[in-house]
Every structure is written in C-alpha cells, then in structure tokens.
Amino acid sequence: MEIKEEGTSEEGQHFLPTAQANDTGDFQFTSIQKTPDEPQLEFILACKDLVAPVRDRKLNTLVQISVIHPAEQSLTRYSSTEIVEGTRDPLFLTGVTFPSEYPIYEETKIKLTVYDVKDKSHDTVRTSVLPEHKDPPPEVGRSFLGYASFKVGELLKSKEKLLALSLRTSDGGKVVGIIEVSVVKMGEIEDGGADHITTEVQGQKCALVCECTAPESVSGKDNLPFLNAVLKNPVCKLYRFPTSDNKWMRIREQMSESILSFHIPKELISLHIKEDLCRNQEIKELGELSPHWDNLRKNVLSHCDQMVNMYQDILTELSKETGSSFKSSSSKGEKTLEFVPVNLHLQRMHVHSPHLKDALYDVITVGAPAAHFQGFKNGGLRKLLHRFETERRNTGYQFIYYSPENTAKAKEVLSNINQLQPLIATHADLLLNSASQHSPDSLKSSLKMLSEKTELFVHAFKDQLVRSALLALYTARPGGVLKKPPSPKSNTEESSPQGQLPPMRRQDSIPHHSDYDEEEWDRVWASVGKSLNCIIAMVDRLIEGDVGSEGSGGHSKDGEKDPLPADSITCHPREDWYEQLYPLILTLKDCMGEVVNRAKQSLTFVLLQELAYSLPQCLMLTLRRDIVFSQALAGLVCGFIIKLHTSLRDPAFLEQLQTVGLIVQYEGLLSTYSDEIGMLEDMAVGISDLKKVAFKIIEAKSNDVLPVITGRREHYVVEVKLPARMFESLPLQIKEGQLLHVYPVLFNVGINEQQTLAERFGDVSLQESINQENFELLKEYYKMFMEKMPPDYISHFQEQNDLKGLLENLHQNIQAKKRKNVEIMWLAATICRKLNGIRFTCCKSAKDRTSMSVTLEQCSILRDEHQLHKDFFIRALDCMRREGCRIENVLKNIKCRKYAFNMLQLMAFPKYYRPPEGTYGKADT
Numbered sequence: 017m018e019i020k021e022e023g024t025s026e027e028g029q030h031f032l033p034t035a036q037a038n039d040t041g042d043f044q045f046t047s048i049q050k051t052p053d054e055p056q057l058e059f060i061l062a063c064k065d066l067v068a069p070v071r072d073r074k075l076n077t078l079v080q081i082s083v084i085h086p087a088e089q090s091l092t093r094y095s096s097t098e099i100v101e102g103t104r105d106p107l108f109l110t111g112v113t114f115p116s117e118y119p120i121y122e123e124t125k126i127k128l129t130v131y132d133v134k135d136k137s138h139d140t141v142r143t144s145v146l147p148e149h150k151d152p153p154p155e156v157g158r159s160f161l162g163y164a165s166f167k168v169g170e171l172l173k174s175k176e177k178l179l180a181l182s183l184r185t186s187d188g189g190k191v192v193g194i195i196e197v198s199v200v201k202m203g204e205i206e207d208g209g210a211d212h213i214t215t216e217v218q219g220q221k222c223a224l225v226c227e228c229t230a231p232e233s234v235s236g237k238d239n240l241p242f243l244n245a246v247l248k249n250p251v252c253k254l255y256r257f258p259t260s261d262n263k264w265m266r267i268r269e270q271m272s273e274s275i276l277s278f279h280i281p282k283e284l285i286s287l288h289i290k291e292d293l294c295r296n297q298e299i300k301e302l303g304e305l306s307p308h309w310d311n312l313r314k315n316v317l318s319h320c321d322q323m324v325n326m327y328q329d330i331l332t333e334l335s336k337e338t339g340s341s342f343k344s345s346s347s348k349g350e351k352t353l354e355f356v357p358v359n360l361h362l363q364r365m366h367v368h369s370p371h372l373k374d375a376l377y378d379v380i381t382v383g384a385p386a387a388h389f390q391g392f393k394n395g396g397l398r399k400l401l402h403r404f405e406t407e408r409r410n411t412g413y414q415f416i417y418y419s420p421e422n423t424a425k426a427k428e429v430l431s432n433i434n435q436l437q438p439l440i441a442t443h444a445d446l447l448l449n450s451a452s453q454h455s456p457d458s459l460k461s462s463l464k465m466l467s468e469k470t471e472l473f474v475h476a477f478k479d480q481l482v483r484s485a486l487l488a489l490y491t492a493r494p495g496g497v498l499k500k501p502p503s504p505k506s507n508t509e510e511s512s513p514q515g516q517l518p519p520m521r522r523q524d525s526i527p528h529h530s531d532y533d534e535e536e537w538d539r540v541w542a543s544v545g546k547s548l549n550c551i552i553a554m555v556d557r558l559i560e561g562d563v564g565s566e567g568s569g570g571h572s573k574d575g576e577k578d579p580l581p582a583d584s585i586t587c588h589p590r591e592d593w594y595e596q597l598y599p600l601i602l603t604l605k606d607c608m609g610e611v612v613n614r615a616k617q618s619l620t621f622v623l624l625q626e627l628a629y630s631l632p633q634c635l636m637l638t639l640r641r642d643i644v645f646s647q648a649l650a651g652l653v654c655g656f657i658i659k660l661h662t663s664l665r666d667p668a669f670l671e672q673l674q675t676v677g678l679i680v681q682y683e684g685l686l687s688t689y690s691d692e693i694g695m696l697e698d699m700a701v702g703i704s705d706l707k708k709v710a711f712k713i714i715e716a717k718s719n720d721v722l723p724v725i726t727g728r729r730e731h732y733v734v735e736v737k738l739p740a741r742m743f744e745s746l747p748l749q750i751k752e753g754q755l756l757h758v759y760p761v762l763f764n765v766g767i768n769e770q771q772t773l774a775e776r777f778g779d780v781s782l783q784e785s786i787n788q789e790n791f792e793l794l795k796e797y798y799k800m801f802m803e804k805m806p807p808d809y810i811s812h813f814q815e816q817n818d819l820k821g822l823l824e825n826l827h828q829n830i831q832a833k834k835r836k837n838v839e840i841m842w843l844a845a846t847i848c849r850k851l852n853g854i855r856f857t858c859c860k861s862a863k864d865r866t867s868m869s870v871t872l873e874q875c876s877i878l879r880d881e882h883q884l885h886k887d888f889f890i891r892a893l894d895c896m897r898r899e900g901c902r903i904e905n906v907l908k909n910i911k912c913r914k915y916a917f918n919m920l921q922l923m924a925f926p927k928y929y930r931p932p933e934g935t936y937g938k939a940d941t
C-alpha cells in the first residue's frame with residue numbers, strides 16, 4: 017500500500033482540493049451527520065497493557081493517525097498524539113479532530129499506529145515517508161509497536177461511541193495491547209460516571225476523574241457562515257487536559273488563513289492608484305508657473321507617473337493570485353507580494369471546561385508589517401521618516417517647506433472639496449426639483465441639506481493654510497517674483513543665495529507680496545455663503561408668498577457671480593418657483609466653482625512642495641509606508657471582522673464599539689538588533705498609521721461579503737458587510753453608518769539571542785520608547801473607556817477586573833527596564849483581553865517565536881481562567897507545540913516540521929518560550 021503525504025507533507029491537515037474531495041468516483045459514500053461549521057468527528061485515544069519489545073523497558077509511546085480514503089487505496093498520514101512517557105497505559109492528551117471541510121465518510125478507514133519513542137531529539141520519522149508496517153530504522157529514534165484500524169461508521173455506531181481495538185504487530189499476528197478510541201463532542205455531556213484513570217505526572221501518580229460537566233451553550237460559536245467567506249483552510253487540533261479538581265477540560269485549537277491577506281492589499285493599491293492619478297492630474301492643472309517651478313513640476317510628474325505605473329504592475333501581479341489566502345514566510349522578500357502580510361492567521365482556542373461557560377480566545381498571528389524587499393540597511397520607517405523630515409526642514413532652497421501637518425491638512429481640504437462640490441451640486445439640483453414640483457415641504461428639506469453641505473464647504477476653507485498657499489502660488493506664477501524677501505522670523509532662517517528663491521522653510525515664513533490682494537480670496541470665499549443666504553431668503557419668501565403674503569421688488573440678477581444681499585431678494589409668488597430659484601442656484605454653483613478652482617490649485621501647490629524635495633527618495637518612502645500599512649491593515653480588518661462576528665450578540669461589546677471604539681493590541685517579539693531594528697521601526701509606524709482607519713458596518717446586498725475600502729492615505733473607511741439578519745440586530749447608530757474607531761497599541765519585547773546582543777552590546781532604547789509611548793496610548797484608551805461606558809457597566813466591570821492595578825503593574829514593568837521582561841507582554845495582552853480588544857502577536861515571520869508565544873498564552877489562560885491542573889501546565893504546552901496548530905504553521909511555511917531554533921539560540925530564550933525536545937532544529941526545506 018502506498019503512503020501519501022497529505023497536502024504538502026505527512027500529517028499536514030491540509031485538505032484536499034474541493035474537486036478531489038467530492039470526487040468519489042462511481043462510489044456512493046455515507047456522509048457523517050454534522051452540525052454546520054462544527055468538526056465532523058473528534059475522538060480521543062488511550063492504550064492499555066502495551067507490551068514492551070524488551071522486558072521491563074519503560075515505554076514512551078505516541079500514536080500516529082492515518083486515513084484511508086474509501087475511493088483510494090492509499091494511506092494519508094493525518095496527525096499524531098504527543099509522546100506519553102514511562103507507562104504501558106498511556107492516556108493521550110492530544111486528540112483527533114476532522115473539521116467540517118475534511119472529506120471523511122462512514123466508509124473512511126482510520127489506522128492507528130503506536131510507536132515507542134527511544135530518543136525524542138532524533139524523532140525524525142515524521143519528515144520522511146515510511147513503508148507501511150515497516151519498523152523505522154533504529155537510528156531515527158522510534159520503533160513500531162503495533163497497529164489497529166477501524167471504519168468511521170463502526171466508531172459512530174458503536175455502543176457509547178467507544179471502540180476498544182487490539183493492537184497487532186505488522187504481520188497482523190501478535191496482540192501487543194489495546195487501544196481505546198472514544199468519540200467526544202465539545203460542550204456535550206459525557207455519559208457515565210466518574211472513571212478513575214491514573215496518569216503519571218513527573219514521576220507521581222495522580223488520580224483523574226474523566227468526566228465533563230453539563231455544557232453551557234457555546235459562546236461566540238461559529239454558527240455564522242459569513243465568516244467562512246473570509247477564513248480559509250482551517251487546521252484543527254483537539255486536547256483534553258485535567259483541571260485542578262481532577263476533571264477534564266477540552267480544548268479545540270484552530271488556525272485559519274484569510275483571503276483578506278490578498279483582498280485588502282488589492283483594494284488599497286487600487287485606492288493609491290486612484291489617489292495618485294488624481295493628484296498628478298491636479299499638478300498638471302496647476303496652470304502657468306515660472307520656469308523654476310515649471311521644471312520642478314515636470315520632474316515631479318515624471319517620477320510620480322513612474323510610481324503609478326509601478327503600483328499598477330504590482331496590482332496586476334496580485335490580481336493573478338486569485339483565491340490566494342496565504343503568503344509564506346519564505347516569500348516575504350518577494351517584490352510582487354510586498355503589500356501582502358506574511359503568514360497571517362487566526363489562532364483560536366475554544367475551551368470547554370467544567371463549571372464554566374465555553375470560551376473562545378482569539379489571537380491574530382502575522383509577520384511584523386515590514387518592507388522586506390526594500391530591506392533594512394538604512395533602518396525602518398520610524399527612523400527614515402524622522403530623518404527625511406529633519407533634512408527637508410533644513411535644506412530648502414528649491415521649495416517651500418510645509419510641515420507634515422500642513423501637508424496632511426492640504427490633502428484633507430482637497431479631499432473635502434472633491435467630495436463636497438458634487439454633493440452640493442446634487443442638493444442644489446434637488447432643490448430645483450422640489451421647486452418645480454411646488455412642494456413647500458420638499459423645498460424646505462432640500463434647502464436644509466443644501467445649507468448643511470454648503471456650510472461644511474465654506475468651513476473647509478477657514479484655514480490659514482489656504483491663504484498662505486494662495487500667496488505662495490501667486491509668487492510662483494510667471495512675473496510673481498517676490499519684491500521683498502520674507503523677513504526672518506527666527507535666527508534659524510538663512511538669507512537666500514543670489515539668483516535663487518529665498519529659503520522658505522518654516523510654515524511661519526510664508527511669502528508676503530506687496531501687490532498681492534489678500535482680501536480678494538475673502539471676497540470670493542464669502543460669496544459662497546452669500547449665495548446660500550440669497551437662496552435661503554428666496555425659499556422663505558416663496559413659501560411665505562405661497563401662503564398668502566405678497567412679495568415686492570425685482571428679480572435677482574441671472575448668473576451674476578457676486579450675489580445680491582439676501583434682504584434684496586424679492587419674488588412674485590404666483591410665478592414659477594423654479595424660475596426664481598434657478599439664477600440663484602447658478603450663482604451659487606459659479607461662486608463655488610471659483611473657490612474650488614483657486615483653493616485646489618493653491619493646495620496642490622502645497623503638495624508639489626512635499627514631492628519636490630529629494631525625489632525619488634520621497635516617493636520610495638511613501639511606497640515603503642504604503643507597503644507596511646497594507647500589511648498592517650490586512651491584519652486589522654481580519655481581526656475586526658472576527659471580533660465583530662464573535663461578539664455580535666454581546667450588547668456591551670456593541671455599546672463599546674459604538675461609544676468608545678476598540679483597542680487593538682500588538683505583541684511584538686522583534687529584537688532591537690541588526691535587521692530587526694528596521695523591522696520594528698517599520699512595524700511601529702505601520703501600526704500607528706492604523707489610527708487613520710475607521711470601520712463602518714453595512715448590510716450585504718449580495719453574496720459578496722468582502723470588505724470595501726474608501727478614502728485616501730490620511731483617512732480610510734473600511735466597510736464591513738453583514739448579512740441582513742445580523743445587520744438588523746445592530747444598534748441604530750451603527751446601522752446608520754456611524755464610523756467605528758480603533759486604537760492600536762504596540763508592546764515589544766525581544767526574546768532571542770539577538771536581543772541578548774542588543775542588551776549587552778547594543779541599544780534597547782527603541783523598544784523602551786515604543787513601550788513607553790504606547791503605554792500612554794493604552795492609558796488614554798482606558799480613561800475613555802471608563803468615561804464613555806455606562807456607569808452600571810463600569811461598576812460591574814470594576815468589580816470583576818482590576819484594570820487600574822494591571823495598568824500600574826504594566827507601567828512599573830516598562831519603567832523597570834529589566835532584560836527580556838516578558839511580563840510586559842503578558843500584562844498588555846491581559847489588559848487587552850479584559851478590555852474586549854483585538855489581540856495580535858507578531859515576530860519576523862509569525863512562525864517560530866510567535867508560535868512559542870501564542871501557545872504559552874493559551875496555556876497561561878487555561879491555568880489562570882480555566883483551572884488547568886498545575887502539574888499539567890508544561891505537558892499542555894508541549895502538546896500544543898509538538899502536535900498543535902503551530903507546528904502545522906511551521907510546516908506550511910517552510911515544508912518542514914521543525915521550529916527554526918538551535919540549542920544555542922534557545923539558551924538565550926526565556927524559559928517558557930523554549931519548544932520541546934525534538935521539535936526544533938535546522939529547517940531542511
């Protein structure tokens with residue numbers, strides 16, 4: 017019989033492609049009855065009376081689970097249990113689970129092979145294909161003991177869903193013990209009384225009661241199929257661990273990729289292209305400029321066009337990746353995948369423990385958002401942006417210096433104008449429409465909308481920046497040379513070199529010009545308000561006239577830009593309302609057009625200044641920031657959707673979402689040494705940039721539930737779609753499209769040997785300042801939470817959680833500046849969970865260190881929240897690291913089941929971050 021590697025390797029729970037899964041040839045197979053989105057089959061294993069090949073030798077056993085698909089005659093390795101040491105009656109804590117997608121039928125045969133492991137550190141059998149029933153060569157560290165097999169249907173139809181099978185030697189002859197297979201269901205009462213099992217723990221025998229209490233309904237259960245549209249290729253693992261009162265708890269670990277890994281970058285790149293094309297067009301339309309500025313503009317445009325082409329090429333490449341949902345760690349340096357996050361997964365732990373409600377714990381694991389293709393030779397964004405800005409401020413002979421805040425403001429005003437102008441035009445047309453229908457009510461409501469939008473429009477220009485930009489542009493026009501240079505406002509300003517524009521480096525050194533009529537702008541700008549007033553006055557009078565009062569006086573002047581004073585508006589009530597309003601609306605549109613034209617050009621001129629300095633470095637920096645942001649955003653959207661999905665029925669969560677917003681906590685494990693300094697610098701900016709994102713929940717109108725992004729670099733809105741039934745259950749304000757905010761915080765603690773070097777010979781200040789800055793942000797969020805959540809909720813919340821104490825503790829730990837102080841991560845994560853936030857864990861690849869950290873977090877939660885028996889803490893940790901989802905993560909990234917650590921590295925790791933023997937080593941990819 018042939019042994020096949022499932023998916024990319026042996027034991028990998030990578031499901032067959034759908035076509036293959038359904039392709040059962042001419043055969044008809046019996047599907048297993050299942051609850052939607054729940055695993056089809058889960059069972060646990062125990063052996064009894066195992067016979068050791070050598071008398072009196074203690075056995076260290078594991079069971080390897082393989083599947084024989086009924087249509088094929090090949091054997092696929094599926095999973096393994098952990099190794100149970102020193103007993104002939106091993107009770108395995110790692111169970112077996114077949115998720116709903118897995119092609120399993122009642123006719124499917126399961127083969128259980130028991131091995132005796134002699135040397136855990138050389139237990140390499142799982143990285144090679146073995147002939148069936150053949151003992152592995154002795155040097156690989158394990159020897160075959162016996163096997164048994166059964167059909168899934170037999171197990172399901174068996175009494176008490178339990179099979180006790182004889183284990184036989186490879187020739188099928190000698191019985192070498194019994195293996196028990198019992199079906200389990202998360203959250204279901206286990207029949208039968210207490211069954212006393214002895215399990216050896218660190219040399220001691222401890223009596224365990226194998227029973228489960230009556231379940232509570234699974235909280236946050238995956239019963240909402242829309243999440244399946246986002247999460248793909250789940251890997252599931254099952255465990256049972258003893259509690260401190262000798263009962264069993266069950267844990268299901270799940271790890272899924274997300275198609276958002278590719279979808280969000282594609283959405284974002286499209287938006288960047290749109291934004292940049294529009295900006296380039298506006299720069300082209302700046303009008304006539306003096307030769308100096310015109311040359312600068314040409315240069316900027318040629319570089320900007322190249323950039324747009326590059327974004328378009330990347331988008332084309334990404335669009336070829338249809339259906340992809342995972343970028344492996346080994347592809348992190350690939351240019352075409354730069355915008356895609358590395359190794360993004362939902363890591364979920366579902367706990368069913370006695371006396372407690374079922375609980376879900378989610379962490380999004382992802383490679384630190386960073387520009388790997390561009391590299392880290394010169395550092396990452398935090399340093400690069402700072403350096404760039406300082407240099408720009410201090411070397412400005414060619415352009416006018418506007419601070420980043422002013423540049424951002426210019427972009428914001430431009431974006432507001434672009435949105436408001438068409439909106440006002442639409443409302444103006446609606447007003448005319450109401451007028452032609454002669455409907456007072458509709459006229460009033462149309463006017464209300466028009467007034468609101470026009471006021472916003474007028475307000476958008478109430479900024480000194482527009483004025484100063486108008487003057488700057490004036491001086492850049494042909495013949496608009498300054499007659500007198502700006503008077504220095506501070507002694508840092510230098511005089512201009514001969515024949516060049518004077519240095520205008522500070523936002524308060526905006527040029528002044530004696531010929532420039534500063535009040536002209538005021539007049540143009542104020543004319544919009546005046547036009548609106550005329551319309552309001554006219555509407556009032558039309559309505560009054562309609563109810564009887566006669567108007568007197570003349571008509572307004574058709575199409576004149578300078579509107580009439582509002583009190584000079586008169587009307588002939590019996591005349592057509594439309595006729596009377598039409599000229600006023602035209603005037604409003606004309607005035608608005610004039611304002612838009614001037615403001616757009618002047619603000620685009622501000623943007624030209626931003627681009628003018630240090631081309632093409634400045635564009636490369638924008639590219640780097642876009643790349644890092646895209647990776648960070650993909651993770652955030654994934655985290656937000658999952659959080660929304662799991663907490664949709666929690667009114668307190670919805671209240672928090674609406675009134676406070678969500679905390680998003682990132683745990684970073686990067687070292688402040690070598691390249692990882694640059695990664696951390698990228699990551700810090702990428703995460704901080706997420707503040708620019710707001711979410712909006714909308715009703716899904718079709719089967720396409722993928723989120724849609726709108727906005728521009730300074731501000732994005734992510735529209736998350738919910739099916740009608742779920743959307744209906746939301747609070748009114750959320751349904752009405754209220755923007756929902758997120759508050760990202762990052763805490764980093766380097767843990768590997770590189771961090772040891774940083775502590776001894778390098779510099780840890782980057783980590784210290786990130787932690788300090790983010791602590792302040794976390795504190796602010798907490799304050800807001802306490803102020804904005806309802807008092808009843810807060811008093812209950814305070815009774816349950818000592819958040820103040822935890823924050824104080826975190827602060828002290830950050831201040832303490834202890835080496836590899838992992839307490840910081842634990843406290844930050846706990847605070848995040850208590851504040852109902854979204855949890856992230858990141859290292860370079862989210863593969864090795866991340867796996868150590870999430871498994872530690874899972875076991876610590878089991879200990880602290882679910883009374884995991886203290887003697888089983890390490891064993892639980894080892895089970896999860898040896899046979900859990902994270903080793904599958906390593907496998908799917910590098911096609912090898914070994915965490916990429918060596919002994920020397922691990923000596924530098926904090927104790928609980930070291931994987932079990934035999935699970936790490938050089939990755940033979």
Ligand SMILES: O=P(O)(O)O[C@H]1[C@H](O)[C@@H](O)[C@H](O)[C@H](O)[C@@H]1OP(=O)(O)O
Pocket residue numbers: 345768859860861862863864865866916917918921
């Ligand atoms: O998932 P990571 O912890 O970033 O993987 C590291 C690993 O920690 C380190 O020991 C090893 O030498 C490699 O650098 C891993 O990074 P890869 O990106 O190569 O997977």
